[in-house]
Amino acid sequence: MDTTILKAENISKQYRLGVVGSGTLRDDFKRLVARVRGKEDPFLKVGDVNDRSKTSSEDYVWALRDINFEVRRGEVLGIIGKNGAGKSTLLKILSRVTAPTTGTIKSRGRIASLLEVGTGFNPELTGRENIYLNGAILGMTKAEITSKLDEIIAFSGCERYIDTPTKRYSSGMTVRLAFAVAAHLEPEILVVDEVLAVGDAEFQKKAIGKMQDISSGEGRTVLFVSHNMASVQNLCTRGILLENGTVTIDDKVNRVIEKYMQAAQHGASEELIKGIDSTERTGSMVMQIKNVELVTEKVGRFPATGSPLTFKFELDNPQHISIKDLRLDFRVDDYMGQRLLWFSTSIFENEDKRQAYYISFHLNKLPLNSGQYFVTTHLSVKNEIADWAKNAFHFNVEEGFFYHSFKKVATSQSKVLTDFELLFND
Structure with a gap:
């Protein structure tokens, strides 16, 4: 039986630097004609790799280039890399926040994502109202949200402020509530970016424990991005290292962390x-x-x-x-x-x-x-x-x-x- 729940095939994402679109009406028209005819975007053959340390005269940059991997049901996949490597872009594509330039994403079941503090929250609504709003965005019915409401509020630790507009919440309180919603509404795939770093140590421990329960106890899949290698090692069974928008290693999490640390140390001075x-x-x-x-x-x-x-x-x-x-x-x-x-x-x-x-x-x-x-x-x-x-x-x-x-x-x-x-x- 095939247990693959998420599959990325030849995922690439290209951005134009500085402005939106191609910069000229003529170039935008060329792209439109190519799309209508079912042909490749004529601007995909240009562009630099996503390396922040180098300057370039190119107007186009590849945030991701030819990403391929599979995730099995119940697996916890750690995605690591330095700032600008393409981690957040990849998660946004997997969560369908943005579309890939080329390639396809195949998944089974609902995907709940926690990419930024307060994603999907309306600051004018109360915490309780935002739970229903965020749950609806994730594809849950009102009855399903109501059945989990007490658990979500208790886990977030925001009981006293649950009927207060979230614009008065601190960033830590906001991420507590957002994670509680995403984790308790039973998605088949949970996508978590670096946002847990905003919470305090107690909540981070609770959140990691919840993700372990989701993966091992409930058989659900977790994609986890963090710069905290201890959290990645404790939570994940497998890892992917991104560098300049490409996958450099896909292996057991300990080997991936070791490769990441070696890359971070490369070229560093050994002087005293x-x-x-x-x-x-x-x-x-x-x-x-x-x-x-x-x-x-x-x-x-x-x-x-x-x-x-x-x-x-x-x-x-x-x-x-x-x-x-x-x-x-x-x-x-x-x-x-x-x-x-x-x-x-x-x-x-x-x-x-x-x-x-x-x-x-x-x-x-x-x-x-x-x-x-x-x-x-x-x-x-x-x-x-x-x-x-x-x-x-x-x-x-x-x-x-x-x-x-x-x-x-x-x-x-x-x-x-x-x-x-x-x-x-x-």
């Missing part, structure tokens, strides 16, 4: 002085982190497990901000995006007017296994964000020993000592 170059960087920028130097026990060597390591942050302080107004936090994540270490400091010496240009954090013994780690930095001035950079830089850790003598394991407790130092402009 790291420049801050994050695409997700926000703040007032009244003060910035210029770069970070990793000072190790042996000059020029990567840090090793159990060895001393110093993070030396160099600051750009053009406004000569006093150290008493400064706070620096940074966290260390593994390749799955799970937080392992967190460092935080602020200065309480109210009378000190000196300006800090370097901040150093020293670990007597590095408590990390061999592997690669990513650092997110958060610099604030007077409790306002000055420079927040997600995955600002990464570093490698070599294999080593946390305990230099095995005899000490039974008699001593594991303790990581951290020193903090400010270098001033005298």
Whole structure:
């Protein structure tokens, strides 16, 4: 028996940059004539691949190119890739929000999609009214929605505000209610984009548990897009990696995640002085982190497990901000995006007017296994964000020993000592 519930065949999507249509009446007429005659669009043979890092003179771009895959009933498929790889475009095509330029989508049963916060919600309607509206959009009858109404409201956690217009909801409350509707109205295929990242940790855990129940307990299919590799690994059994609008690997989820992380690390500098170059960087920028130097026990060597390591942050302080107004936090994540270490400091010496240009954090013994780690930095001035950079830089850790003598394991407790130092402009 064929258990395939969704099949994508040669899916491609082309966009014109800058304007809608072909740009001229003549070109639009050519497209119309070709469509009426049942011929191929004459503009499909032009266009660049969807690579944001490169400039091009082409007016057309392929957001997706020749995508082929099948999804079986009860399977949880993770779709991953960097920003602009084509993930959201693919989900919009699968959800029939937009049509593919070429190719076909074959599916069995209803598809419920959660692509953006509040998709299908009317902000002037109450939460209860939006449940009925969204359910109707998904193809449910009023009786079906009413039978599930109490479960939806309870799962969303918005009972107190269910008769309040959703324009007064926070983004987190909106996504709670939207996910509750999509998950409880029993679609054969549930499509979920990155929107769950808006919710808090408690709701994310609840939502992932619900998707696991939907797939394993009810035998329904889930397509899941996320940049959180830990969630993808825990939820999905299979993965697809998109790069510049094409599928580079379709395999077991662990292999796909490994390939994704290798691609993210490709071309990265292995030097111990790291420049801050994050695409997700926000703040007032009244003060910035210029770069970070990793000072190790042996000059020029990567840090090793159990060895001393110093993070030396160099600051750009053009406004000569006093150290008493400064706070620096940074966290260390593994390749799955799970937080392992967190460092935080602020200065309480109210009378000190000196300006800090370097901040150093020293670990007597590095408590990390061999592997690669990513650092997110958060610099604030007077409790306002000055420079927040997600995955600002990464570093490698070599294999080593946390305990230099095995005899000490039974008699001593594991303790990581951290020193903090400010270098001033005298």
